[in-house]
Amino acid sequence: MEVLDKIKCPQCGAENDLPVDEKFLECAYCGSAIYIDKKKVVTHFVIACNFNKQTAEGNLKRWMAGNFQVKDLDKLAQISQVNFYYFPMWYFKTKDASSEKIYLQPATSTSISEIKKINIPAGSLKVFKEKDYNISEFIVPDVMYDSAQSWLAQSGVNPDSVAESDLVHIPFYQFYYNFKGQQYTALVEASSGMVYANVWPAKSEAPFRIMFGAGIAVFLFMSVISFIIGFMFERNTELALVSGEMIKVPLYLVAAIPLIIIAYFIAKKV
Ligand SMILES: [Zn+2]
Structure with missing residues (x-):
């Protein structure tokens, strides 16, 4: 081994x-x-894994049952594969007089760009020592420090403000699942349990848009009715306008009840 330097x-x-x-x-x-x-010279850090396959799957299922996903996704999705790995990310901490900021950039290519939004809780970084881990679970970084740094400069960060740069290995469960003949991918970050996905079977927005339009039409109609009633009973224009405003309130309430009920059923159905 030829030695260049210390x-x-x-x-x-x-x-x-x-x-x-x-x-x-x-x-x-x-x-x-x-x-x-x-x-x-950069230190490797690792973030502790707090989830096993079952508890990670539990988080994925709760996410699937959430409001943005299609109804019954948690019951109908078929998980076909689960991979566990530590994903490498470049970690830059910038410091100026008033604040500290953290920037993350994947140190290898990924199809899930959501991964950049990950939050690393302070104090969760542990120095990575190979002997404490199963090294085959670590993805080898292929985005070098230089490229990560030029990315940082491109996103408007002054290189002189960088106080710390590290390589951080973050544990993930990658789930592949099928839904209605399509394959999807979701990541469960195994330290916090957060779910990351770019694409998923989403709720159709059309019924909500129609509902929103109908709601505006109903309230507009109620306003017109209120002023018509106001002018029917008051000859004085000012008084007619005031009573119109007052009639509006109960009419709005009456209109809101069926709209809320309809919205609730749409949300449950789609
Ligand atoms: Zn040492």
């Missing part, structure tokens, strides 16, 4: 030999995983 472990401060063309290495002294790119 690098300092960001965790224990020990000097390690820097091998040529090695981007990933383990500190020979404390076992921390280290990433090096053009002399930039």
